[in-house]
Amino acid sequence: MSLKKDTIQKNRVCVITFPPLKAGLTPLSNLIDILTSSSDEVYLITGNAGYYHFTDNKNIHLYGIFHSTGNSSVNRIKNYICTQFKIACLLLKIINKVDICIFFLGGEMLVLSLIPAKLFKKKTITMLSGYSIKYEKDILSKIVTKLCTINFNLVDKIILYSPRLINEWNFEKYSHKILIAPRHFLNFSNFKLNVEFSQRNDFIGYVGRLSEEKGIINFIESIPLILKQKPYLNILIIGDGDLKSNVNKYLSQNGLENNVKLVGWSSHEDLPKYLNSLKLLVIPSYTEGLPNIMLEGMACGTPVLATGVGAIPDIINDEKTGFIMENNSPECIAKNIFRAMEHPNLENIIENSIIFVKDNFTYKKTVERYSEILSNIQ
Template structure:
């Protein structure tokens, strides 16, 4: 049964494009679990949600800036802007959810606590340890304060408690993936047997995603499979590194680098692949893994985050021991030569169709909101 709440405010730091789908999914779910939804976000995310009649939208603009001093100054200013917007609506809010960088919003969390508003942080991933500058150290401290003060912490899987060293917060942790798929968009449109030898990577081009490991595996893979084609979809801080490596190693003929893909185009790409590789160092529960499975594309991934909850090796996909280039190449060969690969495809397709519907997601979050009350 859906439990209606008076009002919920979702606060994010202005996310990258990769955050639009997770945030959209969360807003869609909460719309069925609340009478009023307030969303405080920024930059392109604000424009993405503009016109959504189901929410009250408040936006700010964040500029990253050049150099550590400007980055820190702009970062603090953005937090102040977000807190200012939140204070305008604070008396209308019963539950405040921090998401996509929201775990750093201490300037909004403190007044929420003072006004006795229930506070929740949804942790979708931990990538801060891959950043080395002073701002990242500040962010780490802010996250620690948030996790200590917030009423509840939502994780996508119980596996993440140990993996992310969250044992000390175990008394406030709730488990609930907010994932669901639009099966009218993500579906099998090209039979697996009709696809060419084409493997791919879809995701942010950043260190924690293992993209450098993946591109360094390509020469090893091509030594054994010289006619294999590789698709890379994504954008991020390491894009120039990826471009440079592909150019220096003469890989342009085998590798297609697409850049960012709109959601409506992604099913077409996924339906062209015989294998999607997710070589991440850390993950929550990657949307693209579920989307690939819905499109009948087997997934090869490192066993991090909630991935092993979904992928049972050689049953619903493939798990690799680590994400070294050599290990990636070895497991690409293993997956593509698997004698029952089409059976793996059928299993994974059935799994996501059974477990990641909109109704299932609404049920999970209705129970979460009930427990928060």
């Protein structure tokens, strides 16, 4: 997807990420797509799945490394430092070819790469899709938190998806450098209502990373409560992550395999099919930026029930464009699933949500937003 470049002054932009997981490919693809229409040249330094995903993209200059996590704390720290050096060296090779460096998807912890960018007087932006470090408990995470603080203090600008995140993430001291700019847009040719709500089977679903901050354990612990009242329901879980074995163990121990289908990771191309099979999409996260899956579900005519964290309340007006739950305890999730599924105006809520995303998340609007940001940062 691309737009004809206008007369706004363009820049040479380098996006730097820590090697992302598969879940990071959609937000990274969206950002790269936006930048190729709002910049003269786009460079991408990434690794692992991020590198292989872009090898056929002729619109960018791609540089990649391989990162291995390691199976012990010592190896994780050693490999982490090594990856920092590799990325910094790649940036040094192209530093004179770029005007702006955007740190994204783990880029907030790449302090060694920030140093050459600052030394060569490049404009620097850290863009946060989420901030879940406080939910990690190992030694490396404590180191990462310190690195993030250094980054936030040194960069010229910080991009967040919603002003709500300033207070939620305790970013008040950086407010003078914060810009609010969602990078989200949808391809409405793919994400659309294909199966009428009344024709769908009784499936509710979770789509996302199987990790603590996403509230997946809370969600599966709500399933026995849900099935006690609505035993005919089926649950679809799409995703992968560190807690996959925990999820499988809980489902097995509680005899839930017949009602729960665990799909694993799904390609972005297959998501419209799954979303069009659901009667409710549940997002029980402790923390969020602005989840793509929420917008994609809404575009597919799937009601969304979510915790009111991050930018979610900017999008979901309770019982108008979706449903907000007070917290993500299993009891609260179950109670709100019943409320959503039994709501008398569900068809109107679905229609409102489709209209809302079509009005606010077009490719054209997003490109215009970033063109203005990049031209004004000079």
